[in-house]
Amino acid sequence: MESVFAAAGLLTVAALTPGPNNLVVMQAGARSGWRGALPEILGAVLGGLGLLAVVMLGGTALFELLPAARTALAVGGCLYLLWLGAGLVLGSLRPARPEAAVGPTALPAGVAPLLGFQFLNPKSWVMVLTAVSAVQVGSTGAALAWLAALFVLIPSVCLVLWAALGALLSGALRRARVRAWFDRAMGLLLVASALLLLRDV
Template sequence: MSALLIGAGLIAVATITPGPNNLLVMRIAARSGFMSALPAMAGVVAGGLAMWALVTAGASVAFQAQPRLYTVITIAGAAYLCWMGARLIVGTFAASGRSLPAETSVRPNSAMALFGFQFLNPKGWVLVLTVTAAVGNGAAHLQTSLMLAALFTVIPALCLALWCAMGILMMRYLDTHAARNWIDRLMGALLFVSALMLVLVPVDMSHR
């Protein structure tokens, strides 16, 4: 039980702190409401569960055998974050010339895009590998696996819901076209910073 509590703490700290997933989900909630952000939240949670399933099936061996795999994931993840950040920033300038508010609907592929991004997020892999190693199989493998699956589902969902609430509250006081554009520019800039942090603060996964 103590190992599960440690794992829960690691997941909570990793998922509540600012990061690309939280920023993107918060942005969707701010522009389109909590219900519109649910598919994106589901994509993040499902991606995390899929990563955990791969690690449980033996993906950690691949990182140990091929340390360069982490470098490939880091570069791909940073490039993807830069692309998303650039789209947000460029979109605000394109919308600035319109007389009508910018479109705030959520694209149907938001959930799939965030689901796929989880596999390009090296910090996510580190979290899953660390928690899985800390908890271990235990005497009751099935029970431990079910508990881990629950932790990787409930805790990230609650943390994302909090970020959604912050986004909705923020836009309640900044509900103008100009303010929305500046928020999107800030979000885009933060995604660039997240990409830079991925590259400048690498994590050695070969010993996980």
């Protein structure tokens, strides 16, 4: 059970610190309010559970057998995050129409896109692989059930907080110039998080 508490601590830190999921959910909260970001939150949580299932059903063994597959997945995911971040930055440099100040962005939105996004998100893979390896040695079915529950509860709470932060900023983001700077900052943060993850590949 101690390993489950350790995994909970790791999961909390990973879910609270800035990363691709948090930035996407914050963007959705800024666009539609925290309730409007619920589809993105649901997609991220379901995707995390999907990753957890893949890893618990043998994904770890596959990566041990084919280390190049893990590297390719990590590099591909980082390149995808770099592409998303660059899209936000470049989009923010175009002259914005006032009515489009809080319009759609290059980031994925909705349940299905966010669910799929988890499989391309290197931070999600690192979080799941680390949590499972912390719990799996001598783990019981109860410990694994607790881990699955934590993968629902902790990210849900943290992502709602990020969506609420986005909703708090939404008034200011209705101004085209502020929105452009916000998108630029979000894009640069996404690029920075991708580069940091790429460094550890």
